[in-house]
Amino acid sequence: MNNFLSRRPLTMHQLYGDHVIFTSRPSFEKNPWLTTEEHQANMLTARELLIADMPVIIHEATVGEKSRALMQAAGMEFPSSYRTFKDAESYAERLREAEAAGEKIFFQYTHGEEFVEPSTYYIDKELFVALNNKMKLAKWTKGKFLPKRKVVPVRQLSEELQKWDYPYVIKPGDDHPTAGGYGVMICYNSQDRDKALSRIQEAETDADFVIEDYIRTEQNYCVQYAYSEATGLQYIGASIQNTNEYGKYHGNITAHHVPEQVIAAGREIMENGVAAGYRGIAGFDLLVDDQGEVYAIDLNFRQNGSTSMLIMDELLAGDYEKFFGTFAKVSNDAFYNRLMEEVRAGRLFPLAYYDGDYFTEEGIPSRFVGIWHGEKEDVEAHDQAFAQFNQD
Structure with missing residues (x-):
């Protein structure tokens, strides 16, 4: 075996330290805006294992002989820093065990208090929720890099939408996590609007919603950064995101030539989060329109789909x-x-x-x-x- 993993330029352990574990699985609770299929959610628990170098809670189906053989074929030993679960009950057990041991947990997505006490979160839970709430985008950008947007109560949403020209975007403003574009509703016409309103009605929510102008995009970047007191603020890199016309995520490629104004905008947003108390990896969806203007449409103060790819970039x-x-x-x-x-x-x-x-x-x-x-x-x-x- 070669020393591939020893050459990683950054690991999550370097950022989060000892006595911290990581879980990227969405909670088993119902979430109207994150509809990841169960096996997909289980598989993604191992996505960051190679950049972790710290305990990660992963599904048993990701640690078998076939997984190990693929790693071996790539010249790596399978990492040993993991804890497995097989179902909702054993997943909850891993969380409770960590809490009982006095460990902190970096959650990719928030979990209800029936799983662990808020004090177990590595990042203060209220801060973590606020940082990832689409309604609070203006707070973390300090009012910059934003398309025209308005926050409205759900009871006024249908009436308010009549004042907006197509296309526009509707986003939930509650504390439920979203990912991969799910929960984001792009409306090009009245049929899209009616479908969005029907979905919102089915969610039975009394939350506020965000209406935004649709940005006619020349390029869609996920720009990523990392921060800890020990490492300082680092630019990890950026990926070009591939989404369909309705904003659903379909993967990305590494971006090696990112406009400086995009990197600077992302760094400014990261500095705002760090000033509020955030520690760790974050990725921001920044669009560049046909006039070269930069817009922030989503802030993910957590690991992102392309984080592992960006960290491994120079090693591949x-x-x-x-x-x-x-x-x-x-x-x-x-x-x-x-x-x-x-x-x-x-x-x-x-x-x-x-x-x-x-x-x-x-x-x-x-x-x-x-x-x-x-x-x-x-x-x-x-x-x-x-x-x-x-x-x-």
Whole structure:
């Protein structure tokens, strides 16, 4: 085995220190704005394992022999700093065990007090909730980098929307976490508006909502930073985000030429969060419009989908990295064998593998998240070839 992991330029342990554990799983509680499928949520618990170097709570299906073999094929020993769960009950047990041991927990997403006391949060829970609340965007940007926006009570939302020209964006302003564009409702026409209002009605919420102008985007960046007292404030890097027309996340590529005004805007927002007491990694969705103006549309004071890719950037061969997440549409064996072939070829770097065959039920597809890397044309060709192979 090589010393690949020893060459990481940054780990979560360097930021959060000893006696801190990490969980990226959304709470098992109901959340109307974060509709991640259960197996997808379980798989993503291991996404940051390689950049952690600290205890991470991950699902048992991510630590089997196939996961270890993929890591070995990439030249790495499987990390040992993890604690496993298999269901909602055992997940809650891991949290309670950490609390009883006096450890702090860095939550990717907030959990109710029935899981752990607020004092167990590594970041003050009220601050963490406020930092990630879309309604408070103006507070953390100090009123800068914002599209036209208005916060309205849900009971006034339908009436207020009649005053806005299409397209516009509706975002929930409550304390429920969101991710991957879920919870963000882009309205191009009255059909989209009616669908959004219907979804909001189904959520049975009395929260406020944010209405924003839709930004006609030239580029969509996730710009990331890290801070601790020991390391100071660091710019980790940025990725170019691929979203569909309704803002749903479909992956990203590493951005090596980011406009300085984008980096500066993100740094300013990070400094505002740090001044309020935030410690750790954060990523901000910053848009550049056709006039070169920078707009902040979402602030994620937590690890992000491309955080591992950005930290690993200089360690991967080639000039082009593309985040890759997929699940088996062919048989699990065929899916795994093709992944192994790509990893052994040195063009696909594994972050996490979720073994569908771990489960006694039949028909659970395996899942994978990793990084394509190499030259752009080669990466895109193999990405497309894998998609063609992995068809129903």
